[in-house]
Amino acid sequence: MGDDSLIIAVDGPAGSGKSTLAKKIANILEIEYIDTGAMYRALTLKVIEAGIHPMHEEEVLKLLNNTTISFKNNHIYLDGIMVDDKIRENIINKKVSDIAKISKVREEMVNIQKELARSNNVIMDGRDIGTVVLPDANFKFFITASVEERARRRYRELIERGERNITYQETLQDIENRDRIDSTRKVSPLLKSSDSYEIDTTDKTIDQSVEEILNIIRGGK
Ligand code: DC
Secondary structure (H helix, E strand, C coil): CCCCCCEEEEECCCCCCHHHHHHHHHHHHCCEEEEHHHHHHHHHHHHHHCCCCCCCHHHHHHHHHCCCEEEECCEEEECCEECCCHHHCHHHHHHHHHHHCCHHHHHHHHHHHHHHHHCCCEEEEECCHHHHHCCCCCEEEEEECCHHHHHHHHHHHHHHCCCCCCCHHHHHHHHHHHHHHHHHCCCCCCCCCCCCEEEECCCCCHHHHHHHHHHHHHCCC
């Protein structure tokens, strides 16, 4: 990391609003935004399309060795094909935590993520960014919200996307399930590092949370 580079790590559970906030801040500060969850989602899409069970680690790893995941202009590409929409489908929400808990998968992803931050000013969001991927980040934020509020947001998002066979209750259960897997897995569980600023977005507008984060960043590096 160069002396004058700006590296921002953003972590938090599903539906906390971290991607929305990180994207806005990237725009305002004119830095690169990297959505690491999208990388785990892209691999999950490939696993599902290949008909592989997410628990069959060896087969997942074999597939990973023949997979290219890249970003261009804030779009994500799986083997050269843009998959922005496909990776947000509910089937991916349900399976992605099982893929993200495989340690060899995480090793590969973390290497790519470190590399992406080496040559750019970035804001990167995920679950282990401040703890594992970018431990020397200039700023670390941990974004939270109540589980009910996060489920409401995710449910709204799914309905807007046109998903029909889903209820709020089911979305809440899925989020609770993902929280449990993401927070209790052996490798890099979701944790708030002691040097991160916690931002609770439950009763705030997006703009209020953006302002809170920007005030901290502008307060000094
Ligand atoms: O942020 P998201 O909902 O797009 O993340 C999808 C899944 O990927 C989530 O269940 C946890 C996992 N993930 C992870 O383990 N580490 C990251 N850095 C980012 C996401």
